[in-house]
Amino acid sequence: xxxxxxxxxxxxxxxxxxxxxxxxxxxxxxxxxxxxxxxxxxxxxxxxxxxxxxxxxxxxxxxxxxxxxxxxxxxxxxxxxxxxxxxxxxxxxxxxxxxxxxxxxxxxxxxxxxxxxxxxxxxxxxxxxxxxxxxxxxxxxxxxxxxxxxxxxxxxxxxxxxxxxxxxxxxxxxxxxxxxxxxxxxxxxxxxxxxxxxxxxxxxxxxxxxxxxxxxxxxxxxxxxxxxxxxxxxxxxxxxxxxxxxxxxxxxxxxxxxxxxxxxxxxxxxxxxxxxxxxxxxxxxxxxxxxxxxxxxxxxxxxxxxxxxxxxxxxx
Amino acid sequence: xxxxxxxxxxxxxxxxxxxxxxxxxxxxxxxxxxxxxxxxxxxxxxxxxxxxxxxxxxxxxxxxxxxxxxxxxxxxxxxxxxxxxxxxxxxxxxxxxxxxxxxxxxxxxxxxxxxxxxxxxxxxxxxxxxxxxxxxxxxxxxxxxxxxxxxxxxxxxxxxxxxxxxxxxxxxxxxxxxxxxxxxxxxxxxxxxxxxxxxxxxxxxxxxxxxxxxxxxxxxxxxxxxxxxxxxxxxxxxxxxxxxxxxxxxxxxxxxxxxxxxxxxxxxxxxxxxxxxxxxxxxxxxxxxxxxxxxxxxxxxxxxxxxxxxxxxxxxxxxxxxxxxxxxxxxxxxxxxxxxxxxxxxxxxxxxxxxxxxxxxxxxxxxxxxxxxxxxxxxxxxxxxxxxxxxxxxxxxxxxxxxxxxxxxxxxxxxxxxxxxxxxxxx
Numbered sequence: 001x002x003x004x005x006x007x008x009x010x011x012x013x014x015x016x017x018x019x020x021x022x023x024x025x026x027x028x029x030x031x032x033x034x035x036x037x038x039x040x041x042x043x044x045x046x047x048x049x050x051x052x053x054x055x056x057x058x059x060x061x062x063x064x065x066x067x068x069x070x071x072x073x074x075x076x077x078x079x080x081x082x083x084x085x086x087x088x089x090x091x092x093x094x095x096x097x098x099x100x101x102x103x104x105x106x107x108x109x110x111x112x113x114x115x116x117x118x119x120x121x122x123x124x125x126x127x128x129x130x131x132x133x134x135x136x137x138x139x140x141x142x143x144x145x146x147x148x149x150x151x152x153x154x155x156x157x158x159x160x161x162x163x164x165x166x167x168x169x170x171x172x173x174x175x176x177x178x179x180x181x182x183x184x185x186x187x188x189x190x191x192x193x194x195x196x197x198x199x200x201x202x203x204x205x206x207x208x209x210x211x212x213x214x215x216x217x218x219x220x221x222x223x224x225x226x227x228x229x230x231x232x233x234x235x236x237x238x239x240x241x242x243x244x245x246x247x248x249x250x251x252x253x254x255x256x257x258x259x260x261x262x263x264x265x266x267x268x269x270x271x272x273x274x275x276x277x278x279x280x281x282x283x284x285x286x287x288x289x290x291x292x293x294x295x296x297x298x299x300x301x302x303x304x305x306x307x308x309x310x311x312x313x314x315x316x
Numbered sequence: 317x318x319x320x321x322x323x324x325x326x327x328x329x330x331x332x333x334x335x336x337x338x339x340x341x342x343x344x345x346x347x348x349x350x351x352x353x354x355x356x357x358x359x360x361x362x363x364x365x366x367x368x369x370x371x372x373x374x375x376x377x378x379x380x381x382x383x384x385x386x387x388x389x390x391x392x393x394x395x396x397x398x399x400x401x402x403x404x405x406x407x408x409x410x411x412x413x414x415x416x417x418x419x420x421x422x423x424x425x426x427x428x429x430x431x432x433x434x435x436x437x438x439x440x441x442x443x444x445x446x447x448x449x450x451x452x453x454x455x456x457x458x459x460x461x462x463x464x465x466x467x468x469x470x471x472x473x474x475x476x477x478x479x480x481x482x483x484x485x486x487x488x489x490x491x492x493x494x495x496x497x498x499x500x501x502x503x504x505x506x507x508x509x510x511x512x513x514x515x516x517x518x519x520x521x522x523x524x525x526x527x528x529x530x531x532x533x534x535x536x537x538x539x540x541x542x543x544x545x546x547x548x549x550x551x552x553x554x555x556x557x558x559x560x561x562x563x564x565x566x567x568x569x570x571x572x573x574x575x576x577x578x579x580x581x582x583x584x585x586x587x588x589x590x591x592x593x594x595x596x597x598x599x600x601x602x603x604x605x606x607x608x609x610x611x612x613x614x615x616x617x618x619x620x621x622x623x624x625x626x627x628x629x630x631x632x633x634x635x636x637x638x639x640x641x642x643x644x645x646x647x648x649x650x651x652x653x654x655x656x657x658x659x660x661x662x663x664x665x666x667x668x669x670x671x672x673x674x675x676x677x678x679x680x681x682x683x684x685x686x687x688x689x690x691x692x693x694x695x696x697x698x699x700x701x702x703x704x705x706x707x708x709x710x711x712x713x714x715x716x717x718x719x720x721x722x723x724x725x726x727x728x729x730x731x732x733x734x735x736x737x738x739x740x741x742x743x
Contacts, residue, residue, distance in 0.1 A: 005517035006653045008675070019740070022705050064677020064742060075704065075742060077677045080513040097510055098503070098711065105506035108481050111516045111540025131515045135543060209321045210368065220723060227718040240716040242725075243503050248687065248708040248735070250694040290691045292708065304716065312321045315368045315476075 001160035002078050003127065004134075010061045010076060015159060017077040017087055018067075020050055027079065027087040029158065032056045050074065081127040091148050094124040095191065095216060098245035099302055104132050106307045107187035107212045111137055116181065116188045116205055118142040118172045118198065120152045125189070130161050138164055140181060144171040176201040183208050190215040196225035203233045203310065210312040218303040226306050234316045235308035242304055248292040257285045321367045324477055329563035330367075331478040331488070332357070338488050340480060340563055352475065355385045362387060367479040390474060422448040442467045458722065480563040482530075482537045489528055489560070497527040498658055499685040501733045503711045505530070508656060509538055511738045512681050516543035518653035521673055523550040523579060525660045529560035532574055535656075536561060541570040548644045548652070550579040550670075552661070577644045583669070585641050586648055654679040655741070664693050671702055674741045682737040690737040703739035710735050 002014040010016055010030060018026045026048065032055070034044040044055040051070030061067060063078040077083060082097050095103075103125070109115060109132040120126060120143035129139045143149050149169040156162045168178070173194060177185075188202040188211065195215040202213055213235060215226045223240055230238050310316070324330060324343065332339045332350055341350040343359055350357045355373060362371060371387035378384070423445065445467055446452050455463060478484065486505055489497045500508075514520050514535050524531045532549040539545035549556060556576035655674045657663045663682045674680065680703050684690050690708055697703040711733035715726040 005515070006513075006675075006678075019705060022707065062676065064675060064740075066743070075677065075740070077740060080679065082511060082513070098507060101506035101510040102503055105502060105509065106483060108483055110537050111543055128510065131513070132538070135516050136540075220718075223716075224718055224720065224723055228720070238718075240718045242714055242716070244712045245507075245709050246712060248691070248710065250691050250706075250708055252695055290688075290695055292687060292691050306718075312366065312368050314366065315370065 001158070003081075003084075003130070003159035003161050006078065008062055010058050010063060012059055013158070015079050015084075016058055016063075017079045017083045018046070018048065018053070019075040019077050020048060020072075024049060025083065025087050027084065028055060028058075030055055030058050032059075048074065081124075081131050084127050085124045088122055088124060090122055091151065092119075092121040094122050096124075096245075096299075096302065098243050099216065099305065100125055100128050102241075102243050102305060103189060103214050103216070104128055106305070107189065107214055109133060109187055111135065113137040113186040114140070114184050114207075116140045116142075116177055116185045116202075118177075118190055118192060119144065120148060120167060121191065122148075123152045123155055125191075126152070126156075126165065127159075127161075129189075130156075130164055134161070134164050138166065140166050140168070140177070140185075142168050142170050142172045142177065144169070172201060173197045177205045181205045185211055187212045188214070190226075191217075193222075194225075195222055196229045199226060199229035199233055203235075206310045208313040210310050210315075213308040213310065215306045216303045217306070218301070220304060223304040223306055230306070230308045233310075235310055237309040238306070239308075240304050240306045242301070244299055244302065246294055246298050249295055250290065250292045252288065253291050254286050254288050257287055259285070322479065323364055323366050324362050324369075326363060328565055329480055330362075331480050331484055333476045333478055334474070338478075338484060340485065340488050340559075342562075349384075351382075354381060355383045357475065358384065358386050360387075361389065362477050365389060365477070367477060370474050370476045373473045373475060387475065421445065422450065480565070482534050482560075482564070485533065485560050485563055486530060489530055497530050498525070498660065498683075499732065499734050500527060500530065500658070500683065501711075501713070501730060503713045504683060504734050504736060505534060507709075507711070507736055508658075508681055508683055509534055511679055511736070512654045512656050513679050514538040514545070514654065516540045516545045519546045519548070519647055519650065520654050520656070521548050521550070521648075521652040521670060522656045522658075523666055523670065524656075524658045525552050526557055527560075527658065529556070529558040529562070531656070531658055532556075532558075532576070533560035533564055536566065536570060536574050537564060539570070539573065541567050545573065546647060547574045548647050549574055549576045550582065550644075551576065552579055552659075554578070575640050575643045575647065577640050579666075582641050582644045582648075586645050648673045651675045652678070654681070656681045656683075658683045662689055664689075664696055667693065667697070668700075668702075671741060676741055676743045678741050680739045680741050683734055684737075685732065685734045687735045690735050693737055697739065702742065704742050706737065706739040708735060708737050 001011065002016070012030055014030045016028050016030055018028055026046070028046055031044055033041045036042050046053045046055050048069055050072030053067065053069050058067065058076055061076055063076060065076060066073050067076050085094065085097055107115070109129065111133060113133045114137060115129050115133055117126060117129060117139060118141065120141040126139060126141050133139055143152070146169050149167050153167050156165050156167065173192060182204050184207065185205045186207060188205060190198055190202065192198055195217055213230065217223050217226065227238055227240065326343055326345060328343050330341055330343050332341055332352055334352060339350065339352060346360050346363060348359050350359060357373065362369070370390045372390050374386045374388050376384045376386050442464065452460060452463065486502050490501060512520065516539055520535060522532060522535055532547060535547050539547060551557070561571070561574065652674050655667070655670055657666050657670070659666055663684060667680065667682060671680070682690060682693060694706055694708055698706060713733065714729040717724055717726055
């Protein structure tokens with residue numbers, strides 16, 4: 001229930017992000033008992049690389065506080081959509097925060113908006129949309145995969161945001177966004193294998209006072225088709241872009257500085273050994289410096305984002 | 317149900333859009349006019365029309381280099397696509413017969429100028445230009461289109477009035493002068509909004525030293541109207557820069573949930589209580605006025621109303637100032653759900669000072685154009701262990717030209733997104 005609004009203390013049924021390190025985070029559903037493989041109820045013990053955690057012990061703990069594990073400690077964080085994106089169970093490829101941020105920004109999403117999303121996928125973007133439209137807006141999200149739809153419904157209920165979202169099992173390319181949504185949406189987001197085929201549905205679903213459109217597509221061919229369709233339907237401000245985030249690895253380094261000056265002068269043979277030793281000491285001066293470098297491997301491509309504006313009906 | 321967009325009212329901030337060029341303007345009174353390129357647009361005719369209406373620019377008289385231009389609501393016929401001309405034109409296969417000798421346009425400069433004054437209709441002008449161009453027919457379809465686009469741009473005589481949104485404001489400000497909004501490119505701005513977890517419910521603490529109000533406006537926009545979210549906006553200046561906030565034409569109830577305070581004076585009140593307020597004001601004024609004369613100048617231009625208020629009723633103004641400090645202090649005691657620092661000064665001391673007002677386990681976001689300052693902070697915060705899960709990131713963003721058979725990245729791209737240091741506060 002911890003996605004609705006910021007709160008101070010952990011309660012039962014909250015989702016908690018157990019933070020061990022930047023590369024080790026776990027989303028835990030807080031409850032006392034769990035079912036084992038045989039279906040028997042047993043105490044919920046969560047295993048981490050720093051040892052075990054009795055999940056029950058989280059109840060009543062202040063969010064952000066340290067919790068002891070059997071071989072170390074972790075922090076119990078309240079999930080934000082960003083943390084959730086990094087810990088959620090993947091059912092599909094997901095969209096990450098840099099693209100998501102741009103999508104919400106470009107779609108002008110704000111509280112009170114009606115947003116349509118297709119497909120739901122693993123619900124990574126959905127949680128961001130929900131944060132954006134709460135408490136007086138609504139997200140309508142569609143997926144053609146029935147099991148994913150059911151899982152998403154359970155997740156939204158567990159997260160306490162089910163009042164703000166409607167998940168529908170539907171092939172929107174074939175069947176559109178349902179009659180009820182005609183002229184209802186402020187913004188529409190498509191992440192579909194053939195997004196161009198859903199542009200006409202998007203056109204119908206946007207408000208008569210206009211709205212914004214976005215399609216995410218890993219391939220340029222789809223992007224081209226989407227742009228053509230958008231133009232045909234009279235969308236304006238059609239713009240495609242790509243965005244990549246790169247992380248800087250910051251380190252405090254001690255760098256040795258080599259001295260090459262001593263080679264210029266001749267040494268007296270008899271004291272050679274002593275001097276060499278001396279030189280070693282002198283030449284290995286050490287400088288402490290903060291460095292940053294890009295990681296060896298980083299995302300080189302996520303997808304092309306295509307945006308468009310649909311003008312109010314009188315100006316189309 | 318037909319939902320009509322809101323109507324243009326006097327007092328609104330409006331965006332004038334001529335093709336891709338956008339300009340923010342305050343529609344202060346019926347006589348108000350806006351400069352757009354060489355044109356001085358009289359805005360009297362736009363009042364009462366819905367946003368997104370398009371108007372035709374009708375030249376009235378020329379004063380020196382400036383044209384005084386009236387606006388007239390476009391008819392459907394006006395809205396027709398300029399590329400109709402394309403249908404009549406045959407196209408060559410390549411550019412082998414095109415010489416760059418400046419002689420392909422038979423009309424001289426003066427003749428074209430006269431044409432503009434006589435006809436005034438961009439479509440007809442371009443038609444005449446095409447007729448008199450010896451090379452147009454031998455161009456390929458692509459370059460014909462390019463030619464028309466170029467001419468279309470030059471002689472385009474329509475302007476659309478739009479309602480400002482954060483997206484458009486960020487674009488306008490960044491294009492005008494990135495430095496005035498501290499280099500906040502839209503991708504970085506969008507990520508600051510995401511990572512700070514700003515929403516309709518929480519309380520947020522923002523320090524910024526001058527972004528024309530763009531950052532507080534973006535936060536206020538994400539907090540929404542009719543919600544319970546609150547923003548304390550700290551700034552080092554005399555008066556907060558609020559242009560972007562005003563431009564969003566938000567309801568008063570929403571504006572009231574943004575408390576703008578001078579960082580020195582609010583912290584002094586927090587530590588020392590409310591004594592000697594008067595003395596504080598003067599001291600702050602000197603301190604900050606000396607520090608950022610430039611910013612204040614910008615403020616003078618954009619915020620005339622509040623300035624004159626200040627002059628007329630100094631008592632009321634300082635009263636408001638006291639109330640805002642009190643409100644901010646109360647919120648500081650309750651603590652915030654995230655901290656965002658976008659400063660011209662070194663951000664380290666600001667973050668160290670303001671961290672005490674942030675609940676544990678909440679986002680801490682620092683933006684700066686220089687990586688080095690944030691690297692230093694990264695190491696320092698790690699040592700202090702007040703912020704964990706530290707990440708220093710930058711972005712790479714590029715736009716694409718997407719056209720059938722001519723898709724490629726735009727030839728120019730912005731090279732500096734700035735850097736975001738983000739982390740999670742811990743006890």
